Amino acid sequence: MIYIENLTKKYSDKTLALDDVSLGVERGEFVTIVGHSGAGKTTILKMITAEEIPSQGKVFFESTNVHDLRRGEIPKYRRKIGVVFQDNRLIPNKTAYENIAFAMEAAGRSDHEIVADVPEILKLVGLDNKLWNFPHELSGGERQRVSIARAVINQPELIIADEPTGNLDPINTFDVIGLFKKINEMGTTVILTTHNKGVVDLIGNRVVTVEKGKIIRDDKEGKYVL
């Protein structure tokens, strides 16, 4: 589904963020990318969402070269991908319901669909009693669950999660990873980054290890070796 070919990214200050990285992710896989901070995990994800432009190499989503997309085509492409961040990036002056409704609206869904789907998805992540709470009224784990709900609401083919458990305690981490596994079991491909050994063990799927901009390991069964 995602094919990364010989990807190199040099920033203008000559730091080498990615050095000749190649990686393939099949439909339905759950891939965990591990590595120290600054190893290049986030850069790989940003390449897939077309937020960064590679210095060399190509990224394919199915048969489309992501970086050949015209500016006008990028929004449509991004609707195939759901994104979750470490800092959840919820809009502070919108309630849980509104944050999700807003993502649906942006993707061009009808009001009818919004009214039907938002409570459904919040129920799925276990927040059916917090529909009208603002982000500051929610706990860290709850906020992250809202942001996961926002990522899956438009039924993306791929979920990208950048350190989704980075700010969470072990119990919330367990819950959030459980959610991602559930999403993956329903057929959505998931790519997740972490530097937490516990998370890797919890997922127990394919693990890609990145160090200094290179892929140094690619294990079929989860192992965190660094």
Added chain:
Amino acid sequence: MTSLSAVLVMFISLFIVTSLVLGSALSQSIIDMLKEKVDINVYFKTNVTEEDILALQEKISTLPEVKDVSYTSKEEALEGFKERHKDNSLILSSLDELKDNPLGAVLSIKAKEPSQYEGIAKFLEEDGVSISSDGSGIIDKVNFYQNKLVIDRLSKLIAATEKIGFSISLVFAIIAIIVTLNTMQLAIYTSREEISVMRLVGAGNWYIRGPFIVSGIMSGFLASLLVLIVFYPITIWVGSRTADFLAGINLFNYYTQNFFEIAIITMGVGILLGGISALLSVRRYLHI
């Protein structure tokens, strides 16, 4: 999203723009009035026949720079002279002493631009232009040379006023755009998180831009309304104070008479300024 600061900054920008529009319109109407007062008179010798003068009038009026040529016959000139001096019995009685009419006929010529008078005066001096059918000169004098200094100064003043007015307007318009742009950027900066989330959930560019542009246009519209309201008392105040030395042009009357045009210009500039600044400001956040 309509921010107060954007409205205020645009209010100031539009205030300047509208002042400039009013100022330049006002100076234009003063200039027009002065231009209207400038003319040159061609005084003919008393023995010249009307036919010769009318022939010359015909010739002059074909010149491209001439706006109008009016003929005052000897008799009319005398009537006018008597009218002007009707309180002076000495002049009138001495006029009665003369059997013949001492005054010659007059052609008064108005050019389209004050700078063109020189050319017209030269034309009149050319050989064969102002000669009667029997070959003698018919012009007694042309008062261009008495008026030359005034006309020259006026032409220079008009040219300079137009140039300076235009440059000042341009400079202020640019400042207004830059300041508005900056304020807009600040207002949009607070929404950058929201924009980046919108981008990542796949919102189209127009979906993101739309609300900002609409609010920019609304700020511009609101600011222009405020400007139009504020100018009402200002023109009354300024008008009552300046009507005397502005040769009878009252700013307030000018404002109310041309309100429709001024309103269209102010609102048009306001809406464009707001919309375009919002469009340019939001652009930098659309690159993610």
